[in-house]
Each structure stands twice: as C-alpha cells, then as structure tokens.
Amino acid sequence: MKKLMNQRWFIALVFMVLYKPAMFSQMPALHTFDTISNVFKVMVIAVLGVWFFYFYQKVSLFFVGIVFFEVWRVLATIYCGGNYTSLFIAILNALAICLVVEMGLKTDPDALLDGASFTLGLFVLINFATVLLFPQGMYEFNTFTQNYFLGYRNNSIMLFFPAIIFSIVRSLRKYNKLTLSSFVITAVSFATVILAFSATSVIGMTVFTLFLLLALINKMPNFLNIITYLAINIAYFFGVIILRLQEAFAFIIVDMLGRDLTFTGRTKIWDSALAAFAKSPVFGVGEIENQASRDLIGATHAHNYYLDLLYKSGLPGFLIFFAILIICGVALYRNRKNGKIPFIVSGAICAFMIMLQSEAYYNIYYFFSILTLAAFIPYALPKKGEDGNFIFEEKGKHSLKKKHSYHYYLRK
16 A cells, blocks of 8 residues: 555646645535535545554644644634534545655655646646636635635635646755746746735745746845744734734825724724633634624634634644644744755745634635645755765756756756
C-alpha cells in the first residue's frame, strides 16, 4: 500500500475526495451523490490514519499541534453543549489533509506535488468557468446567491491558495522557474477573486503576489518572517478590534474614502463576540449553529478568525492555533537560504494571516495543506546531487545549480 503514495493518480484521487467542491454539498439535487462521497471520504480518511501510524510511527510536533487544536474544539463544544457532531467530518478532513501531505512529502514529493496540482488546478479552472457562465451565481445556499463550483465567493480562496502553492512549488522544485500551468492557475485565481469580488481575497492575493515577485527577482528580505507577521497581526488586532484606533483616522476613512468607522457594522459584532469570550474565556461557547451565532453576536461568525477562535474555543484554542503558525514559520525561516520555495510559502502564510483579520472561513482546514507543507519544507526543496548541489530539469535534461548561489548553472 505504501507504493500508492508514489502514484500521481492516487494522490490526485485523494485530493478530489478531501477537497470535494462545495457545490456537491450545497445543491439539493446532488444530495445523493454528496452522501455517497461522504461515505467514501470517511473510508479514505480511516485508511490514511491507519496507514500513517503503521508506516510513519514517529508523530511530528506539527501533527500533535493540529490534533490538540481539533480535540480542544470538540471538548469546548461538548462542555458548552454545542453541536459537536457537525464538527467531526470537518475535523477528520483536516487531519487527513495534514496526513496525506506529510506522507506524500516524506515518500515521494514529486508525486504529491503533481497529483495535488492536477486536482486543485482543475478545480480552479472549472470554478472560473462557472464564474464566467453565471456572473450572479449558480445557486442559492443559506440566503447567499454568489455560489459557484467551489462554493461561496468569499470561501473559495481557501482552495485557491493550495492550488497556487502546490503548482508553484512543483515548478520551482523541478525547473527553478514558473511553468505555464503554475502561471495560469495563479492568474486565473486572481481573476476569479476580482470577478466574483471579495475584498479580503483580493488583498490576500495581492500580498502573495508581492512575495512571488520578490522571489522571482531574487529579493527575499530576511525581515519578512513569522515574527514580522505575528507583530503586524497582533498590532492590528489590538489596535482595531480592541482599541478601535481607526477612530483616530476618521478624516481619512470617512472624509476621504467614504467608509464608515464601524466597518459595515462589524464593530458591533466584535463587541458581542468579545463579551461572549469574557463570560467564558477558557472554553468559549463552542461550535454553534448559524442561527445560534446570529442570536448571540449578530452574525454567523465574528468576521475575524482570531476573535472567532477566542469566543468559540477560548484562550487555549487561540494559543494552540498560533503555536501551529509559529512551528510553520520557524521551519520556513530555518530554510530561508534554500532558494525561492520557503519564501513563497512564507508569503502564502503571511497573506493567510492577514485575511483571517476579516473573515472566519468555515473551510479553513483546506489551507492546512500549506501549513503542513511549511512544517516539512525541506522535503519540498529541489533534489540534490551527491555534491550537495540542487538539480533541476530542463527540457528533458538536468542542470546543476550551486546551493546558496542563484546566478549560474552547470550542465551535465
């Protein structure tokens, strides 16, 4: 069975199951297919779990962190009498995504990157086609109308980023340059978030694109690392969510930009979520139904993932999540001198952390594949020759590139 991890088609099928497009779950006409696919998904997840612990007996610190994070969410929900049954599929899906990426990287990184890029890239292209064909949305779900192949316009970004990153890492690992396929997937993703407009997604894609451009011109400053990202996000959270410092810039926000200081009513939601957290700072309120959340804070989520974690999972859930981000950031920083790949993945995490200041994505676990890739980034680096130099392919040939030097090639 372990040999299956060397097969690109197997990886592609696993990603099709774990990244099942939201359309299949949200359209009533596809309910039967969705039920069958969920059964198949549970089977795949069970096999991956047994497989992992049989062949990869050493459990990583990263995976322990993910398990603690998900277990705490369940415990907090049970303690608060919330709807914990709805959590299980999502949690198992998250764990399976982490497992297949870790196993794939340790077994055959090329097969993992090829299979993941194929499936996720295909999903991105199909979703783009539905956006073009149905500009106002394909179907209605929970009163939202701008739903496409991958679901609601705001949440699709959680799949776009894995598609982009796996494709770019594949290109850089093999050829040390962007291939046409990686460029198309990135461009189509950016075009999609503009056409099916989501301001948060546009900001995230813009931030990532800046990192990508810096990497391509070999300008990768060391100060862009997890410490910087944490500092920026902590400053924003306390400055805007807690202290409301935006009021000091009313002349810019209101007078010049024509925006309101409540961020379209979000400050009231933040206040309600903070009040809920203050009443239960350890366990929060647990995972609750959308209507219960509306009754409690006036919205289905807190419009800030960090605040959403605080009010639903308490301080422990919040801290465990940040510990996971730090593990990933440290791994990337330690490999910062090993070419463009660590820097680009770091850029995706930076964009991810910024987007979480405005949204609390229900499908955030899709992004866990990138976090896993970051935690095990050495496995995704280009192959090395016996002399320690990186080896790249070029039109059926190979080229050797000196480690830590990015200006010349030595060909076989």
